[in-house]
Amino acid sequence: MTSGLVFALAGVALFAMGAAGVLLLAELMRRVLAFNIMGSGAFLVLVGLAQRNDVPDPVPQAMVLTGIVVAVAATALALALARRYQALGGRDELAGDD
Amino acid sequence: MTEPLPWLILLPLAWATATFLLGPGRGAWLAIAGIAVQCGLTFALAGQLLAEGPQPHAAGGWAPPLGIALAADGLAAVMLLLTQGVALLLALYARGYFAPGDQAARHFWPLAGFLLAGMNALFLAADLFNLYVTLELVGLAAVGLVASGGGAAQLGAALRYLFATLLGSGAYLLGVALVYGAYGTVSIELLLPLVDADVPRAVWFAAALMLAGLMLKTALFPFHFWLPPAHGGAPAPVSALLSALVVKASFYLILRLWLGPFAPLAAAIAWLPALLGSAAILWGSWRAIRAERLKLLVAWSTVAQLGYLFLIFPLIAAPGPALAAGVMQAVSHGLAKAAMFAAAGVVIHVTGRDTVAGVAGVAGRLPLTLFAFALAGVTLMGLPPSGGFLAKWLLIDAALAQGAWALAAVVIAGGLLAAVYVFRVLRQAFLDAPAVEAAHPAPPLLEWTAFALAAASVLLGLRGMELLRLLSVGSAG
Structure with a gap:
């Protein structure tokens, strides 16, 4: 097992944990954090799998950098919405469906 | 403007930024003029396609993989025509719908512009990773529009939509990572000959993740839970934009993948x-x-x-x-x-x-x-x-x-x-x-x-x- 594969498997595990958090957690703050864990997992897979013969590949590094920018923007939007939602309704959980 | 492809993305970005700088609720006519020009560009592109066939374009002269490749074919052109046409009429509608000083109109024009830029980029992007970025652009702008009503119900719907769309594009991104790991490229054109029926299991997993993520974003049953509150609660021009166009963007991407790189795998799960x-x-x-x-x-x-x-x-x-x-x-x-x-x-x-x-x-x-x-x-x-x-x-x-x-x-x-x-x-x-x-x-x-x-x-x-x-x-x- 190469170190790249270890990184990739850890990334998949992180992604699964994060995705489960986004789906199952109730508190908005925790869901935002879970989304970040999920994103980090995907980035780890991207960088980990691309290491062939221990020579790093620059393309996935560039992709991860772009991905981090997207994730920061998404996190900021989620936090802004969650704060406003909390200020209006006094809750940090989404009300029930329909 | 001999080359319509980059302008279809740059123009909405430019007027979105300009309307943002003009201040809350202003810049409607600038936006409408911008979309009208985009309509013209799309017709020019369609004419070019009918006359000369598909044309690739490397943005800024930078070749892939580090540059951004754009490509247009008939399918992309049809979706672009639909998007600009509907957006033009809805922009006129929104101009009449929002009263001056309406809270919901404060950021409508910049968000609509970023949404259109993201959608046009999505229809024209030629590699899987740029498609991910455009998916996120579309998703974040759409969430902002859903929240624009400003009430607690709308914010709740926007948050629910945000988590759904982030989960969907996250699954898509993990799929892209696995595809890159397997083939060392994310260009749709280069992937076409590489994927065949007996691919490694990781690629099956990648295809499943990407398609499931996109189905979540297209609100296919049983992933539709986020759609009715988000589309039903937003101001009317926003609901119309989202229901008419935004859900079609992720459908377009499913179609692209299904007919393109994942065609050898797709037959097994077509039902x-x-x-x-x-x-x-x-x-x-x-x-x-x-x-x-x-x-x-x-x-x-x-x-x-x-x-x-x-x-x-x-x-x-x-x-x-x-x-x-x-x-x-x-x-x-x-x-x-x-x-x-x-x-x-x-x-x-x-x-x-x-x-x-x-x-x-x-x-x-x-x-x-x-x-x-x-x-x-x-x-x-x-x-x-x-x-x-x-x-x-x-x-x-x-x-x-x-x-x-x-x-x-x-x-x-x-x-x-x-x-x-x-x-x-x-x-x-x-x-x-x-x-x-x-x-x-x-x-x-x-x-x-x-x-x-x-x-x-x-x-x-x-x-x-x-x-x-x-x-x-x-x-x-």
Whole structure:
């Protein structure tokens, strides 16, 4: 097992944990954090799998950098919405469906 | 501007930024002028495609993999035409809909511009990773638009939508990572010859993740939970943009992947989307029939109509009109649903009530708006000569040619169910209203743009062949 594969498997595990958090957690703050864990997992897979013969590949590094920018923007939007939602309704959980 | 591809992305980015700098709620005419130019560029692109075939473009002269590759074929051009056309009419509608100083209009124009830039980039992107970035651009702008109403219910819907869309694009990104790990490229063109039926298990997993993530973003049953509150709660121009266009963007991407790199894998799971699509038609129509609120009825109808898009997948591998049926459904539903939300917006604006019961008496007060609603309904039901009729006819044709009787039956049942919820509104409109004063007069601009969208969705059936000829340029796949 190469170190790249270890990184990739850890990334998949992180992604699964994060995705489960986004789906199952109730508190908005925790869901935002879970989304970040999920994103980090995907980035780890991207960088980990691309290491062939221990020579790093620059393309996935560039992709991860772009991905981090997207994730920061998404996190900021989620936090802004969650704060406003909390200020209006006094809750940090989404009300029930329909 | 000899090269329309980059300008279709740069122009909306530029006017979105400019309207943001102009200040809250301003810049409507700048936006409308920008979208009008985009319409012209799209027509130029379509003409170029018909004359010369597909053209790749490397943004800024930087070659892939580090540069951003753009490409347009017939499928992309059809989606671009739909997007700019609907956006132009909806921009005029929004100009009339938002009163000066309306809170919901504060950031409508910049967000709409970023949304259009993201959508155009999505239709033109030529590699899987740039598609991810454009997916996120579209998703974040759309979430901002859903939240623009500003109430707790809208913010709740926006947050629910945000988590759904982030989960969907996250799954897509993990899929991209696995594909890159397996093949060392994310260019759709380079991947085409590399993927065959006996690929490594990681690529199967990647395909499943990407398609599932995109289905979540397209609100395919049972991933539709986020759509009705988000589309039903937003201001009318936003609901129309989201229901008509945004959900089609992720469908377009599914189609691209299905016909492109994942074609060798897709045959094994082709019945699953059709099964979910059938469930969406039945469940969405049922909820629309039962809906109390007018805009929720229209939103549930979107869930149902999106189901048709997924019926084509078992038929698409064989030669036949299945792809044409799917794209025709996407276009005609886009026009009809924009018209229906626009008309519903006028009714709610005038009566001050967002309930199906509140439609009573509208036939006398708003005949043009009601006519627009009915014409859009004609398309959703699939009556001739509408675009919806052409789509469903092509779909039944393809289904019967391959002996898929069940799919044809679902299409016909879906049309009947659509008739039930459309006539539910129309019947109510002709009832006598309790004598209430009109809350607001109906601005003619709103009524006429809603009517224009509805008329376009019906007339599409007569001009469908031109659209299908454009679709066949460099046929995707």
